[in-house]
Amino acid sequence: MKLSQAQADGASLLRAAGIEGASRDADRILAAVLDMEPGRLRITEDRDLTADEAARFNKGIAARALHQPVAQIVGFRDFWAHRFKVTRDTLDPRPETEALVEAALARPWKTVLDLGTGTGAILISLLAARAGTTGIGTDISEKALEVARHNARRIGVNARFRQADWYQGISGSFDLIVSNPPYIAADEMAGLSSDVRDWEPRQALTDNADGLTAYRAIAAGAPAMLTPQGIVLTEIGPTQGRAVAALFADRGATTAVLPDLDGRDRVVLAEFGR
Structure with missing residues (x-):
């Protein structure tokens, strides 16, 4: 899964769960997994996520879909x-x-x-x-x-x-x-x-x-x-x-x-x- 696909899929899942600001929250979770600021996602090469990165991102999205605050998820x-x-x-x-x-x-x-x-x-x-x-x-x-x-x-x-x-x-x-x-x-x-x-x-x-x-x-x-x-x-x-x-x-x-x-x-x- 590439970064762009992770962003899109994460945001879609959060919107389906009724999360306001779904795209913003998906970006914050992905950026934390990649150890970067969310704004840098726009200028980062659209590479494949590693298996560990994908697993941590999916876990974070699943937690946010249950309405856990992003700050708790990213720490x-x-x-x-x-x-x-x-x-x-x-x-x-x-x-x-x-x-x-x-x-x-x-x-x-x-x-x-x-x-x-x-x-x-x-x-x-x-x-x-x-x-x-x-x-x-x-x-x-x-x-x-x-x-x-x-x-x-x-x-x-x-x-x-x-x-x-x-x-x-x-x-x-x-x-x-x-x-x-x-x-x-x-x-x-x-x-x-x-x-x-x-x-x-x-x-x-x-x-x-x-x-x-x-x-x-x-x-x-x-x-x-x-x-x-x-x-x-x-x-x-x-x-x-x-x-x-x-x-x-x-x-x-x-x-x-x-x-x-x-x-x-x-x-x-x-x-x-x-």
Whole structure:
């Protein structure tokens, strides 16, 4: 089977399985098998796949047809300026989360605490972009922390990781607290795409309640964990801005709701000590 035939057949199979962006996903899977960027497929000689390449490609297409996310199939996701290992034990870092990274890098800080770090994508991106900074990432999942540690070592940042339920066991103070917590309400889970609902870790998606449990914990603990001019940046669902901002305002913060590139509410900024 030649490359061009693999692309066409893979895309056709994914379309038949109801996958949106079937051609794009087939290209991403094939490019990963060939250890190249998807854009290079267009300028690569139309050669025969080896038996091993064909087997791995077919396995990847079969997994995607079952709605497994491409990042889990290929094992990585590009986020901000780096490539991050992704597994079924972590959320797939999403482009909209880059709004939080951008907001953090627009402000002064030297120490950062990332609550619910997952792959470590937010924390590692921040530390890699600002020399001389340090940070800690917490997560309740030890398997997720193994992924985060791998990503930190490979990218080369000064990050530490600890298994913890939010602030549990964390000492010291931080200039910046960041988090992309589970914010999907229990009654919204059924409406998620199967790519997310059936494949990503449930405890990273939902609090099995109203979607605000994590924000209550983060807001309650933030004043004691921040330096005098410290700030909190939390990702939110697009309808949660007012409710989350109010939780931080009740703890004495000045708040703002920041949009993502699509103009949707995406990040709550809470400034303490002003």
